[in-house]
Amino acid sequence: MASYRIPFGKPFIVGKELEYIAQAVTLGHLSGDHEFTRRCHQWLEQTLGAKRALLTHSCTAALEMAALLCDVGPGDEVVMPSFTFASTASAFALRGACPVFVDIRADTLNLDERLLEAACGPKTRVVVVMHYGGVACNMKAICDLARARGLLVVEDAAHAFLAKGNGRTLGTIGDLGCFSFHETKNVISGEGGAILVQAPELVERAEIIWEKGTNRRAFFRGEVDKYTWVDLGSSFLPSELTAAFLYAQLEHAQEITDRRRELCRQYRERLLELERQGHVSLPFMPEDCVTSGHVFYLLVRAPDDRRALLKHLQERGILAVSHYVPLHSSPAGRRYGRTPAALPVTDRVSETLVRLPLYYHMTDAELEQVCEAVRGYFSGES
Ligand SMILES: *Cc1c(COP(=O)(O)O)cnc(C)c1O
Numbered sequence: 001m002a003s004y005r006i007p008f009g010k011p012f013i014v015g016k017e018l019e020y021i022a023q024a025v026t027l028g029h030l031s032g033d034h035e036f037t038r039r040c041h042q043w044l045e046q047t048l049g050a051k052r053a054l055l056t057h058s059c060t061a062a063l064e065m066a067a068l069l070c071d072v073g074p075g076d077e078v079v080m081p082s083f084t085f086a087s088t089a090s091a092f093a094l095r096g097a098c099p100v101f102v103d104i105r106a107d108t109l110n111l112d113e114r115l116l117e118a119a120c121g122p123k124t125r126v127v128v129v130m131h132y133g134g135v136a137c138n139m140k141a142i143c144d145l146a147r148a149r150g151l152l153v154v155e156d157a158a159h160a161f162l163a164k165g166n167g168r169t170l171g172t173i174g175d176l177g178c179f180s181f182h183e184t185k186n187v188i189s190g191e192g193g194a195i196l197v198q199a200p201e202l203v204e205r206a207e208i209i210w211e212k213g214t215n216r217r218a219f220f221r222g223e224v225d226k227y228t229w230v231d232l233g234s235s236f237l238p239s240e241l242t243a244a245f246l247y248a249q250l251e252h253a254q255e256i257t258d259r260r261r262e263l264c265r266q267y268r269e270r271l272l273e274l275e276r277q278g279h280v281s282l283p284f285m286p287e288d289c290v291t292s293g294h295v296f297y298l299l300v301r302a303p304d305d306r307r308a309l310l311k312h313l314q315e316r317g318i319l320a321v322s323h324y325v326p327l328h329s330s331p332a333g334r335r336y337g338r339t340p341a342a343l344p345v346t347d348r349v350s351e352t353l354v355r356l357p358l359y360y361h362m363t364d365a366e367l368e369q370v371c372e373a374v375r376g377y378f379s380g381e382s
Helices: 017-027 035-049 059-069 086-093 113-119 139-149 200-210 216-220 240-250 253-276 303-315 331-336 344-352 364-378
Strands: 052-056 077-081 098-102 124-130 152-156 176-180 193-197 297-300 353-355
Touching: 017 035, 017 240, 035 052, 035 193, 035 240, 052 059, 052 200, 052 240, 059 086, 059 152, 059 176, 059 193, 059 200, 077 086, 086 098, 086 124, 086 331, 098 113, 098 331, 113 139, 124 139, 139 152, 193 200, 200 216, 240 253, 253 364, 297 303, 297 344, 303 344, 303 353, 303 364, 344 353
Parallel strands: 077 098, 077 124, 124 152, 152 176
Antiparallel strands: 052 193, 176 193, 297 353
């Protein structure tokens, strides 16, 4: 990739990452589920308020665990937004279930809960939500409907680490919550993720699926006297090296999040005038919502505008980017999914959304340079 004066994102170190990796080596265990994994689990359970947290290799792996825990298969349908990452759908399609794509709200860009009822039928088993940019979905309406219909709710909370909606921590509201610690996310470990299990009846099975379908964890706790294959599963646990890096980041997770929120606040303040002039829409922030500051985006008026703006920024050494190709129009989405109704908001947003650079070590001066370049574009500078 070309190098930019201001990249879109940047992996970073904040604390004791390298020291903890060295410690993990000294402690003598590099496979998963030892000291640093335990510390991460405890941190996640206590800070987020989860019944059970399990580290995974990725959010993709966490979603695959969720699909296994939901026990879906051929003939089952899983309702989800089309405006999300491929893994949200692929995890369920891997089980043979059919993703059913629903449109998003024009304000939060999250699954439109008003369309949910119509999308659910006798085959529906699960609703998957994704909190875009770390802004909460309307979880109350979604969970009420799911409960009334006996559906499970899975939160793809890859954007939403430490975010809240209605006073509740995202990723802990549904039955299962999936997080990513990929280097492009807020808190990172290179590749990495976690699943949070809220439904008590799913906790034991989650541990089994996590450990290759064996009852190894129960065995080490002395609950069973033999350790054997008892269910489907895979090797979902990351090594201690990953957990050690992650734990160092978790120790600074609040600081990282605060800085990202502050950068978002500054973007908003400095670009508000462009919204007043009708050039762009800025991210909508529901009042009862505390964002993770994962994404700061602009919605421009037309696809051509986006192409020209991205080019204008690129020429000034700034990498801004679009986001998801809607899953309902993707090759695999057409093959494995179903789209019962038109998705006009998803189509429009996917063609007009621009994400601006945002990373923990971004300086106020860098942010101002981005804003200046954006303002320059709309004032017709070339
Ligand atoms: C990043 C992301 C994922 C996948 O995360 P990995 O940890 O890379 O597997 C899934 N869903 C959403 C919404 C994401 O942004």
